[in-house]
């Protein structure tokens with residue numbers, strides 16, 4: 695694994711660096727293959743990155759967009775990760791509808807939805823269990839509690855090792871999420887984190903010793919891929 699940590703002066707510089715890195719990954723991949731697969735994070739941090747991507751002159755027909763986690767709400771709900779990415783980016787570009795792969799949230803039982811997306815990923819990538827699809831790029835955020843995707847501290851989702859997608863849980867509400875082994879299979883994982891509120895968790899995540907079940911972002915270390923941690927100074931200046 696190649697791990698790179700970079701602390702940028704402020705949020706604007708963080709987004710500029712994230713944009714440059716995502717564009718580099720897209721162009722390098724498309725020089726070698728016909729399509730590029732990206733899984734998106736939700737929450738608030740990546741929104742300006744998605745807005746910046748919407749004005750890039752890319753061949754969108756070659757880019758396939760998936761989600762690394764989703765709140766279990768309808769796609770038009772204000773909390774929907776899909777909605778945020780569509781409004782900030784995907785609705786503004788000429789990308790074929792077939793290239794957008796949202797997590798389903800319309801099953802009465804979220805476990806059925808998780809299975810549906812798992813099946814979709816396996817079919818699309820042509821990968822059967824026990825192997826995992828290999829994403830070109832997975833974007834991740836990190837919550838103040840150290841969670842990433844919807845892998846929350848001390849939840850059963852953290853130990854799922856035989857599926858691509860599982861049901862996470864936040865304050866009693868279900869969420870769909872990539873599992874740890876799926877994320878760790880990626881060619882490249884980029885964490886983007888900003889703000890002082892992330893500092894305590896980052897201390898725990900970067901410490902040599904620590905508890906991964908309390909700070910799930912520690913579980914992400916793609917053995918054959920690249921791992922980037924892009925932080926703004928408010929989040930990472932004191933200890934990286």
Ligand SMILES: O=C1O[C@H](COP(=O)(O)O)[C@@H](O)[C@H](O)[C@H]1O
Pocket residue numbers: 734735736737738739740763764765775834835836837838842843844
């Ligand atoms: O709930 C979520 O939180 C994390 C972090 O979000 P942020 O608002 O602190 O940027 C995010 O990465 C995840 O996708 C999302 O569902």
